[in-house]
Amino acid sequence: xxxxxxxxxxxxxxxKRVILTGAWSLRGVQNxxxxxxxxxxxxxxxxxxxxxxxxxxxxxxxxxxxLWTGWGKHVDQRMSLRPEHAxxxxxxxxxxxxxxxxxxxxxxxxxxxxxxDKYLEFFGHLTGFLNxxxxxxxxxxxxxxxxxxxxxxxxxxxxxxxxxxxxPVTALVSxxxxxxxxxxxxxxxxxxxxxxxxxxxxGLAGVRELGPILxxxxxxxxxxxxxxxxxxxxxxxxxIDALSTMGISRTLRLILPKVIGLTLAAPLLAFWTxxxxxxxxxxxxxxxxxxxxxFFLNYLPQVVVPVTLSLAIFKGLTFGIxxxxxxxxxxxxxMPNTESLSGSTTSSVVTAITTVILVDAxxxxxxxxxxL
Amino acid sequence: MSKHSLACEITGVWTQYGSTVIHRDLNLAVRTGEVxxxxxxxxxxxxxxxRHIVGLTTPSRGEIxxxxxxxxxxxxxxxxxxxxxxxxxxxxxxxxxxxxxxxNIAFPLRELRxxxxxxxxxxxxxxxxxxxxxxxxxxxLPAQLSGGMVKRVALARALALEPELLVxxxxxxxxxPDRSEKFVxxxxxxxxxxxxxxxxxxxxxxxxxxxxxxxxxxADQHIIAAxxxxxxxxxxxxxxxxxxxxxxxxxxxxxxWKTAPTH
Numbered sequence: 001x002x003x004x005x006x007x008x009x010x011x012x013x014x015x016k017r018v019i020l021t022g023a024w025s026l027r028g029v030q031n032x033x034x035x036x037x038x039x040x041x042x043x044x045x046x047x048x049x050x051x052x053x054x055x056x057x058x059x060x061x062x063x064x065x066x067l068w069t070g071w072g073k074h075v076d077q078r079m080s081l082r083p084e085h086a087x088x089x090x091x092x093x094x095x096x097x098x099x100x101x102x103x104x105x106x107x108x109x110x111x112x113x114x115x116x117d118k119y120l121e122f123f124g125h126l127t128g129f130l131n132x133x134x135x136x137x138x139x140x141x142x143x144x145x146x147x148x149x150x151x152x153x154x155x156x157x158x159x160x161x162x163x164x165x166x167x168p169v170t171a172l173v174s175x176x177x178x179x180x181x182x183x184x185x186x187x188x189x190x191x192x193x194x195x196x197x198x199x200x201x202x203g204l205a206g207v208r209e210l211g212p213i214l215x216x217x218x219x220x221x222x223x224x225x226x227x228x229x230x231x232x233x234x235x236x237x238x239x240i241d242a243l244s245t246m247g248i249s250r251t252l253r254l255i256l257p258k259v260i261g262l263t264l265a266a267p268l269l270a271f272w273t274x275x276x277x278x279x280x281x282x283x284x285x286x287x288x289x290x291x292x293x294x295f296f297l298n299y300l301p302q303v304v305v306p307v308t309l310s311l312a313i314f315k316g317l318t319f320g321i322x323x324x325x326x327x328x329x330x331x332x333x334x335m336p337n338t339e340s341l342s343g344s345t346t347s348s349v350v351t352a353i354t355t356v357i358l359v360d361a362x363x364x365x366x367x368x369x370x371x372l
Numbered sequence: 373m374s375k376h377s378l379a380c381e382i383t384g385v386w387t388q389y390g391s392t393v394i395h396r397d398l399n400l401a402v403r404t405g406e407v408x409x410x411x412x413x414x415x416x417x418x419x420x421x422x423r424h425i426v427g428l429t430t431p432s433r434g435e436i437x438x439x440x441x442x443x444x445x446x447x448x449x450x451x452x453x454x455x456x457x458x459x460x461x462x463x464x465x466x467x468x469x470x471x472x473x474x475x476n477i478a479f480p481l482r483e484l485r486x487x488x489x490x491x492x493x494x495x496x497x498x499x500x501x502x503x504x505x506x507x508x509x510x511x512x513l514p515a516q517l518s519g520g521m522v523k524r525v526a527l528a529r530a531l532a533l534e535p536e537l538l539v540x541x542x543x544x545x546x547x548x549p550d551r552s553e554k555f556v557x558x559x560x561x562x563x564x565x566x567x568x569x570x571x572x573x574x575x576x577x578x579x580x581x582x583x584x585x586x587x588x589x590x591a592d593q594h595i596i597a598a599x600x601x602x603x604x605x606x607x608x609x610x611x612x613x614x615x616x617x618x619x620x621x622x623x624x625x626x627x628x629w630k631t632a633p634t635h
Binding site: 026027034061065066069091092094335336337338340 | 491494
């Protein structure tokens, strides 16, 4: 296939004639239409140039568009065309003109409209969330009356995936943070000769804050994102609709097991996380301050009173429920496209972590008189 | 026949996954300008062969040449240019779900970096007109389209770079008879207008009879016949015979005994 080429002839009356030859087509891979357009731009600008397309082997839509826009979107006597070319240019002329749909919103009102949309979106999330909690309550009372329908398998699977499989990573992270915190505190406390208080700090911080919070953050990142993506993809591939047509409640089969499984696992995980954080701090205290582990462990129960443990369990439960509910909520809002899937997964994790930290702050204030 | 007039040439292709052999010494030649159907039982490796042809997968052994070049042996830039010479229509459409119909069709054009937005707009509208969609459909998202529209948009995207070879995987699967007839009509029209070579896989006999110049039968891990539909009667193989029965009825009905295109 010959390359797209042109040559210029001077006519007797002083005007020029551009003669196109070769294949003016994208199929000729060596053709570059932006270069051709540049070479031809001088002739496009001149209203007296004649164009001869009779020697063109092949003219495709891409080349036709390039010529046609160059000619100012019309064909007249100056162009000598073959009939099939003329048909192509006629088709181009009949096409609707450029983006008439993009002009829309007035610029002055745009920020307010955006705000209003955000406001509506917020209420959409709120009602969606309430809906979810409501239907969960219904299902919960339903399985209380019909214990045969309790999805034990799914619950245990979720407990295993969200809880048991999270053991190594939560242990590692909290152990490292325990060590880091232990060292930092040890250095400060030594200045005041208050070495012994390392037990108070590590013990209380580990059980009351670090355990539940670290657990919640890791679970939100691990299981929360997985849940959102799973429910989202099941929505996209209509698997959820398939469940519904079989008469199986999606809330009962998909969401309830996740909520129960993770809610049961969360307090245990929080304990596990606390234990490793305290172990890390203990190690730091031994190395930095020479406080023996036996002493540390003996003194610990005097600082961390049982009510603190109850508080930690309660926090763990709350955070577990929050993370799962938020994950499921965002999963149910996934629209059937990739952008929405990634957006919802991100929102799920970000919202879950933010909410958990907000709730934790409220907890800290409300429970400031308990166990301290 | 000179080598140049072959759009696609498959020689001695073997495909093996572990101990499973899918293609055993498979040979096939697709002439330029013809519509070639690939038929075979479920799981006979038709889609795998299509994926080999467009270079998504490479066969374990053997060679596949498109327009006389082997995609696997080209460098990155060369392969990109060569890939612009064919378009593929996937079974599910494979439209980019986050982009509108307009942006889906404009995508390959923008990637070419040869056109300004004004030209792209015209080209997109031209492709929409080619596949008989209305301009207002351009602003819909793939999730908002019906099955037939998804196929047509996917076809418009495959046609965006004016390919010479169009590879279709089950183009009419999931369409109602009326829609699939229209789709066949559309492909036939496009073939006439643009001078396309078409390779397609189908299970739908009406589509087959409506479009095909030649049919390649994939059975027993290789092509047992590549001939016109009427010549299929002389192929001595249970699958081909069985298959021909269905084709025969339709050929009688449409009275459309096709002969091999003369090239």
